[in-house]
Each structure stands twice: as structure tokens, then as C-alpha cells.
Amino acid sequence: MLKKILSSIGIGSAKVDTQLSKTVYTAGETMEGVIVIEGGKTEQQIDEIYLSLMSTYIREVDDNKVNETALLEKYKLVDSLIVSPNEVKRIPFHIPLPFDVPITKGKTKVWIQTGLDIKMAIDPQDRDYIEVQPHPLVESFLQTVNSLGFSLREVKCEEASRALRRKYPFVQEFEFKPTSGLFKGRLDELEVIFFTSEHQVEVILEIDRKALGLRGFLAEALERDETLVRFTFNSHDIPALSQTLVNIINKYS
Structure with a gap:
């Protein structure tokens, strides 16, 4: 019981790591990689695995420039699975970059954010920056x-x-x-x-x-x-x- 309670608040829970086949892409190209999930100390049910394509932009508020984060695309990969204690699962993926994704020149950053949706837990996440070249x-x-x-x-x-x-x-x-x-x-x-x-x-x-x-x-x-x-x-x-x-x-x- 104690282990389940600890797991529910994110202690000893699953870890996630996204491994991309490369880090430099052209707008519109398909990204390939593997999501590696490492089980924690207790069995956990993952309700959803998703990849979010993120970027940044500048917004002007009361004559001040503020950095904002934008969700460009969200890719749902898996609906539900069980991860046993210390189990390692590898989930391959192929997802297309949008043709209008911003390129990474100047201060523009683009990254893939991987998330596991675990009810009653602190959702594990992973962030991987990529370089985007022009269409x-x-x-x-x-x-x-x-x-x-x-x-x-x-x-x-x-x-x-x-x-x-x-x-x-x-x-x-x-x-x-x-x-x-x-x-x-x-x-x-x-x-x-x-x-x-x-x-x-x-x-x-x-x-x-x-x-x-x-x-x-x-x-x-x-x-x-x-x-x-x-x-x-x-x-x-x-x-x-x-x-x-x-x-x-x-x-x-």
C-alpha cells in the first residue's frame, strides 16, 4: 500500500526518455525515434503517451516583451498500457513535422516534449530540442x-x-x-x-x-x-x- 501511495505522488514512478534518430530536420520531414519507458518501484497504468511539438514566440504586453510557449502539434501514440516494476518498454514512432514549423534561426527554439499521462501521479516528461531547417x-x-x-x-x-x-x-x-x-x-x-x-x-x-x-x-x-x-x-x-x-x-x- 505504501509503495502505491508513493507512486501516486510521483516517487518511484516511471521514467520516460525519447531517443530521436537524429536532431536535424527539414520542415515537413518525418521524425523517427523510440520512446523508452522505464518502470518504477510499483506497477503503473499509463493512460496515454503523447509527443508535443513546441516552440517559443514574443508577445508584447503593456509595452513589455514577454516570451511565450506555443503548442504546434500534439501526437497521441498510445492509449493505455501497464508498466511493471523495473520493466523497460520501447515504443517506436514516426511523426511528420508540419510544413510551416518555424525554423531554428535566431532565438527560435523548437523541441519535442514527451509526456506520460498517469492518473493521480506527477506525469513524467522529457524534452528534446531539434534543429529545423527551411522547407x-x-x-x-x-x-x-x-x-x-x-x-x-x-x-x-x-x-x-x-x-x-x-x-x-x-x-x-x-x-x-x-x-x-x-x-x-x-x-x-x-x-x-x-x-x-x-x-x-x-x-x-x-x-x-x-x-x-x-x-x-x-x-x-x-x-x-x-x-x-x-x-x-x-x-x-x-x-x-x-x-x-x-x-x-x-x-x-
Whole structure:
């Protein structure tokens, strides 16, 4: 009886360890691994085993920036099982990463959190950080922007406005500075947001024009120097992507 009571408050209970086949993934790729459950001192019933894909973003509260945690996906692996004292169970899994998972540049972190749901107990958890690389279409866009003389200055996840909110409560912003090429001296910066699916990317461009002369300074003071442009592209559009971007930026800069 004493052992069962101790187990119910998390003393001597089961332990969980998630072992991923690797730690670097591309958005949309399938993650593979094994969940290892090591039984405690008493038999325990596990009602559910789940993996949660987590990330962080910044939210502004009363002019202060607060770090928040976001649940991106939750994967239920097992409904119910019994773990005997000192027993080791190994549960393999294959789960897909979303195509729009944020990439781990800048301060953005992404991790897998493993949980065991044990009634009347402190649920054991395990956290494993992963590196997420861009979807191939997004990677093509980033390379194209770089070839036009833009340098990536910052990547950050921030709370999304109502107009830009989709699946997650945040968007990931990529901020570029024109350091060479056609747009050096014409733009202050170029900010980009991606909404990525398997075969297509919707791009939101914020083109921040450089203030030139009195009219430019007045426009900048009134925050009218920024233009939002939306367009989509897929793999067939990549050969013309550079010219597409040049045409869009020229039109609004």
C-alpha cells in the first residue's frame, strides 16, 4: 500500500526518455525515434503517451516583451498500457513535422516534449530540442534574396496580428538589409513572412523604403514608407523568382 501511495505522488514512478534518430530536420520531414519507458518501484497504468511539438514566440504586453510557449502539434501514440516494476518498454514512432514549423534561426527554439499521462501521479516528461531547417521552397527564396544583395539580419517569432494569424498564434519574420546590388540605398529593409504548405508558399513582403528628401522623411514619420505585398510561388516558379522579386520591389520602392 505504501509503495502505491508513493507512486501516486510521483516517487518511484516511471521514467520516460525519447531517443530521436537524429536532431536535424527539414520542415515537413518525418521524425523517427523510440520512446523508452522505464518502470518504477510499483506497477503503473499509463493512460496515454503523447509527443508535443513546441516552440517559443514574443508577445508584447503593456509595452513589455514577454516570451511565450506555443503548442504546434500534439501526437497521441498510445492509449493505455501497464508498466511493471523495473520493466523497460520501447515504443517506436514516426511523426511528420508540419510544413510551416518555424525554423531554428535566431532565438527560435523548437523541441519535442514527451509526456506520460498517469492518473493521480506527477506525469513524467522529457524534452528534446531539434534543429529545423527551411522547407526546400523557402530555402530557394532565401537563396534568391541573398543573390539580390540582401543579408539576413534577424529571424524572430512574434505574436501575429489578427490579419496575419493562421494556424499558430505567431508568425516567423525574416528581416533582410540591402548590403549590395540593386536595392542598396533604396530600401531600409525587407521583412518576409512565409505561410508554407507542401507544394506552395504564400509570401508576405514588407518593403520598407528608404527616406529620401523631405517627402521621404514625412512619409517615414507617418509610417507610410512601408508596403505589404502578397504573392505565392511553387517549384515551377523558382527559375523566375529572382525577376519576380525585382519587379515587385521596383514597383513599390
